[in-house]
Amino acid sequence: MFRKQHLEVIDFKTFMAGTYRKPKRLIKTSVYSFLPSITVSSFLSPDVAGIYAVVLGVFALGMLSHCLEVYAASSGRESLAEAIETVTRLAFSIGGFSFIGWFLLSL
Numbered sequence: 001m002f003r004k005q006h007l008e009v010i011d012f013k014t015f016m017a018g019t020y021r022k023p024k025r026l027i028k029t030s031v032y033s034f035l036p037s038i039t040v041s042s043f044l045s046p047d048v049a050g051i052y053a054v055v056l057g058v059f060a061l062g063m064l065s066h067c068l069e070v071y072a073a074s075s076g077r078e079s080l081a082e083a084i085e086t087v088t089r090l091a092f093s094i095g096g097f098s099f100i101g102w103f104l105l106s107l
Contacts, residue, residue: 062092 010020042048065088073081 058092058095062088 014020065084069081069084069088072078072084
């Protein structure tokens with residue numbers, strides 16, 4: 001249950017040099033090497049312009065859908081507003097899950 005502690009005698013020069021310790025095993029790969037560097041130049045590079053266009057397009061489509069739905073509901077066309085809401089909800093759900101599936105299959 002209880003172990004006796006063994007006293008180990010080491011040379012003073014070895015103690016001062018620090019070579020008596022077992023070397024620690026370090027991971028050579030940095031965590032940051034898995035992530036792309038985020039700088040101003042990489043943020044504004046033409047490589048990611050397509051991603052910005054897709055994000056802005058989805059945002060614009062969502063805002064247009066919302067404005068049309070609010071306008072239809074305020075002008076007394078509840079059935080049209082409900083249809084716009086249903087189509088938008090289905091389109092965003094199908095598009096989102098399709099993107100997730102594409103991303104996972106492309107890894």
